[in-house]
Amino acid sequence: MRVAISIGLFFLALGRYCWPQPLAAVANIAVRSNEVTIQLSSSTTYAVQRVRYPDQLLITLDNCTISPRLSLPRASASWFTGVQADVMQGAVRLRFALTPGSRPEVFGATPARTLTITPGRGERVYGSAPPPSLPAPPPAQASPPPRESDRQAPPVTQPSSRPPSGAPSVTEIHYRVADDGSGQLQVGLTAPVRPNVFFLATDPRRPRLVVDLPGAVISPPESSLTPQSNDLVSRIRTGMPGGVARIVLDVAGKVRYKVETQLNPCQVLVNVSPPTAALEQPDAHMEPAPEPEAPSASSPVRPASLPNRLEDVTIVVDPGHGGKAAGARGPSGLLEKDVNLDIARRLRDVLQAEGVRALLSRDSDVDVPLRSRPSVCSQVQPAIFVSIHCNSNPARRLRGTETYYHLRDPVCRSLAWAIEQAVCAAAGTVNRGVRSDGIRFRSGFAVLDEASVPAVLVEVAYINNPEDEALLASPEFRQRVAVGIANGLRAYVEAPSAAAN
Ligand SMILES: [Zn+2]
Missing domain, CATH: 2.60.40.3500 (Immunoglobulin-like)
Structure with a gap:
């Protein structure tokens, strides 16, 4: 989720007590030159959220309703295909259906009377706040009287520390x-x-x-x-x-x-x-990885939009590392980047032989920036993204396969589970279970975070364990892994599903 959030968490608490809170109304939503402008009758706070399956941008306007004269725009822009408004108790939620892969950004003060959504300007704003001296916005002329809940708002208080003058x-x-x-x-x-x-x-x-x-x-x-x-x-x-x-x-x-x-x-x-050392080295555990998670429910969790024939889904295969970024190295000198690429090519060939469209994020010994690896997914939807890596751990005794999903995404977790089982069955590796990438990095792996489609990262085996390294060096083993991943993809896509969410 990569939406610019220009919310002033910083002074939100202050604002709640110092600004009057008339009920704001969405007065107009205009689409012009690929930008959307949302006009409110008075200022209010808001939250921006991006959700997946399907991709939507949600803007929740606090203490807000919609003007009876509001008509939602029929026009769309490069980054969205339509907008809907949900009027909830004391709030309005605007839902923009996003074009796959788009990354719109929301700009506005906090609280805001005007919000602008752009297709994205290449930078993301995570926090902002108005100066503490910002005058209270004038209440709108036509605003209805405060509701009962507002009258019960906490008494106006001064923040505990006022800036000493000067x-x-x-x-x-x-x-x-x-x-x-x-x-x-x-x-x-x-x-x-x-x-x-x-x-x-x-x-x-x-x-x-x-x-x-x-x-x-x-x-x-x-x-x-x-x-x-x-x-x-x-x-x-x-x-x-x-x-x-x-x-x-x-x-x-x-x-x-x-x-x-x-x-x-x-x-x-x-x-x-x-x-200076690579920030994201998915493979370098410093501590023994925690115990694998318990098995998930037997029916996969899938996005409703996913077809149930593997032939109707494009598989984007991402061989980890490449070029100067060699990844982990085995005791006999085997390089992870080479193993990853060979398994990825084999997986592509296995899938194509089955009539499944498969693409590689790199097909030679080059490094590709992590965040651009999943970019092709948005053009070939419905798609699934599979990143292939080899694991490494200072504790050399560790062996086996782990499959990672992004943070707490139930769809990706379910996909990871199907692939983990199938790889271990086909290749005979130790089943170390599925894990959230949040245990390795607080924000997960960049490649999985970036993917706008179901995405997993397979750590095929431990390249720094001599026995696993010998397996990884073997063409026959690599082929079994490729077949295993393909089997897992088919098992996931074609099994009867449980609903996502
Ligand atoms: Zn790796």
């Missing part, structure tokens, strides 16, 4: 992710501050990047926002420990960072990039 205060915090995976923290200030940025790894399992802003004030002092699906930064928190304004980024490892300060407007920028 002290620089933090006006906004954004975190943007560039397409190369690097990120930028942008901190807006009312006056210049000399930041003190340092890496903190007192707890090696929870590395943090700390941005101290001596002399500045963050109000409200404590809040937290979660950048979604970011490999580098999983959470951003603020606080005032010892009276020093502090922003803490929970990071994925020993990230590199560069600090810049700007005047006019006053900003502190912290550029965060992956550690």
